[in-house]
Amino acid sequence: MRDYWPWWLGALGLGTSTVAFPMLVGKRLGASGTWERVLHWRSELEAERADAVLDDMGAFEAALAAETAAAFGGADRPAATGTLMQPGSTPPAATEIQRRLPLSTQWLLLVSILAGAAIAAMVSGRFEWHADMGQAFSSVVVDGWLMWPVLFVGGMLVGVGTRMCGGCSSGHGLSGCSRLDTLSLLATAVFFGSAVAMSFLVWKVI
Amino acid sequence: MSRTHLSVVLVGTFFGFTLGMIGFGDFGELNAMFTFQDTRMLLAFAGGVAVAAAGFFVLDRRRPVRTRIHKGVVPGAVLFGVGWAISGGCPAIPLVQLGAGYLPALVTLTGMAVGMSVYRRVNARYWHIDAGNCSL
Numbered sequence: 001m002r003d004y005w006p007w008w009l010g011a012l013g014l015g016t017s018t019v020a021f022p023m024l025v026g027k028r029l030g031a032s033g034t035w036e037r038v039l040h041w042r043s044e045l046e047a048e049r050a051d052a053v054l055d056d057m058g059a060f061e062a063a064l065a066a067e068t069a070a071a072f073g074g075a076d077r078p079a080a081t082g083t084l085m086q087p088g089s090t091p092p093a094a095t096e097i098q099r100r101l102p103l104s105t106q107w108l109l110l111v112s113i114l115a116g117a118a119i120a121a122m123v124s125g126r127f128e129w130h131a132d133m134g135q136a137f138s139s140v141v142v143d144g145w146l147m148w149p150v151l152f153v154g155g156m157l158v159g160v161g162t163r164m165c166g167g168c169s170s171g172h173g174l175s176g177c178s179r180l181d182t183l184s185l186l187a188t189a190v191f192f193g194s195a196v197a198m199s200f201l202v203w204k205v206i
Numbered sequence: 207m208s209r210t211h212l213s214v215v216l217v218g219t220f221f222g223f224t225l226g227m228i229g230f231g232d233f234g235e236l237n238a239m240f241t242f243q244d245t246r247m248l249l250a251f252a253g254g255v256a257v258a259a260a261g262f263f264v265l266d267r268r269r270p271v272r273t274r275i276h277k278g279v280v281p282g283a284v285l286f287g288v289g290w291a292i293s294g295g296c297p298a299i300p301l302v303q304l305g306a307g308y309l310p311a312l313v314t315l316t317g318m319a320v321g322m323s324v325y326r327r328v329n330a331r332y333w334h335i336d337a338g339n340c341s342l
Contacts, residue, residue, distance in 0.1 A: 004229035010250030013224030015257020017217055023265060024213035029221070031298035039319050040326070105211055109218040113298055116222025117231060117305025124227065129307045133294065136234025141292055148313055154293025155300070155314040157285045159321020162297055164282025164329075166337030169296040173251070178258030183275050187283045194287025199240035202292060 002124040018174040027101055030171025031113070032162035037106045044103045141202050165191070222302060231302035233294040240291055278335035293317070 005013070021029035037044050121127035132138060133147060142150050162168040165187045167176060172191075176184020228250050229235040238244035239251075290296050294303065295314040303311035329335055 004232075004235065004246070005224075005227045005250070007246045007249035007253060010224065010228035010247070011253025011257050013220070013227070014250065014254025015261060017221040017224060018254065018258035019261035019265060021213075021217045021221075024217060025210055029217070031296070035297050035318065036322055036326075039322055101210065101214075105214045108211060109214050110301060112215045112218025113222035113225070114301040114305050116219035116224075117226040117302040118222075119219070119305075120223045120226025121231075121306035127307050129309065131309055133303070133308055133310050134233050136232075136237055137294070140233075140237050147310060151293050151295075151310055151313040152317040152320075154289045154291075155295055155317020155319075156321035156324075157289025158293060158295050158297060158314075159289075159318040159323075160325040161282045161284070161286025161289055161321075163322050163325045164278040164335060164337060165280075165286060166276075166278070166282070168286065168298075169251075169290075170298055173296075174254055174258060177255045178262055180259070183279060186275065187279050190280055190283035191287035191290065194284045195291040196240050196242075196287075198288045198291035199237055203237065203241050 001126055004124075014174060015178075018170075018178055022175070025101065025105070028171060028175040030167055030175060031110075032168035033171055034106045034109050036163060037103060038110060041103060041107075047100075048103060161191070222298075222305065225298065225302045226305060230299055231294075231306050231308070233303075236294050236299075237291075276335055276337060278333070278337045282337065 004010075018029055021027070118127070133141075133151070137147070141147075158168075165172070167173075167184065167187060169188075169191075172181075172184040172187040177188050225231065228247060230247065235244070235247055239247040242248075286296075293300075293314045295311070295318065297318065300311040300314040300318070303314075
C-alpha cells in the first residue's frame with residue numbers, strides 16, 4: 001500500500017480542480033449543490049423543459065422579426081430584438097452565462113468523482129470491500145451495529161446543514177474561500193470549528 | 207456528449223482521484239486532521255485554497271457574485287460540521303469512501319438525501335431561507 005500524497009501535492013490537485021472546473025465548465029465546483037439538483041431531478045427536468053419552451057419562443061420571435069424586416073424593410077435596424085445593438089456588435093450573451101448546467105452534467109460529475117476515487121484506491125493498492133468504516137471509525141466513534149444509525153444521522157446533518165448554509169467543503173471551502181467570498185469564509189470557519197469540536201468530543205469524551 | 211460534459215468528466219475524475227490520493231475518504235486521517243494530530247490534510251486543504259486563489263487571481267479576475275449573508279449560514283454550518291465529524295462525509299466524501307470499497311457510505315448518502323429533502327420541505331414551509339446554491 002502506497003502512502004497518501006504529501007500535503008503540497010494534494011494542495012496542487014485540489015487547487016487545480018477548483019480553478020479548472022469553472023474555467024472549463026462555467027460554474028463553481030460544489031458537491032452539495034450538485035447533490036441537491038440530482039436528488040430533485042424531477043423538478044429539475046421540469047425546469048429544463050420550461051427552458052426549452054422559452055428557447056423555442058425566442059427562436060420563433062427572432063424568425064418573426066426577421067420576416068417582418070424582410071417584408072417591410074428596416075433589416076439594418078434590428079429593433080425587434082429590443083436591445084440597442086450597433087451593427088456588427090455581438091449580441092449580449094448574458095442569458096447564456098446565467099443558464100444552469102444541464103442536469104446530465106450533475107450526475108455525471110458525481111459518477112466521475114466516484115470513478116476518480118476508485119482509480120485512486122486501485123493505483124495506491126488500497127481498494128478493498130468493507131462492511132465497516134475502518135478501524136479508526138470503530139475505535140473513535142462507535143463499534144458494531146450503532147455504526148448504522150450514526151452514519152445515517154451524520155448524513156442527515158450533512159444534508160440539512162449544507163443546504164441551510166448554501167454549500168459544503170468544496171463549494172464554500174474551496175471555491176468560495178479562494179474567491180475571498182465573505183459568506184464562504186464565515187461558513188467554512190464555522191463548519192470547520194464545529195467539526196473540530198465534535199471530533200474532540202467523540203475522541204476524548206464519548 | 208458536449209464539450210461541457212467532457213470537461214465535467216475530466217475535472218470530476220481528477221477531483222475524485224485527488225481526494226482519494228490525499229486520504230479524505232479515510233476516517234482515521236480525517237479524525238486526525240480535525241483533532242490536529244496530523245496536519246498533512248489540513249495543509250493540503252488550506253494549500254488547495256491558496257493555489258486556487260492564486261489561480262483565480264492570474265486567470266480569472268472577474269469579481270464573483272457576492273452572496274448575501276443569511277440567517278442559515280451559522281446554524282447550517284454548525285450542523286454540517288457535526289455531521290462531517292461523525293460520518294466523515296462532506297457531500298463528496300461518501301463517494302470517495304465508496305470508491306475505496308467502504309459500503310456503509312451508502313447509508314451516509316441515504317441520510318444525506320433524506321436530510322436534503324426534509325430540509326427543502328421544512329424550509330419552504332417555515333423558514334424561507336434563501337441560501338442559494340454554490341454550484342449554480
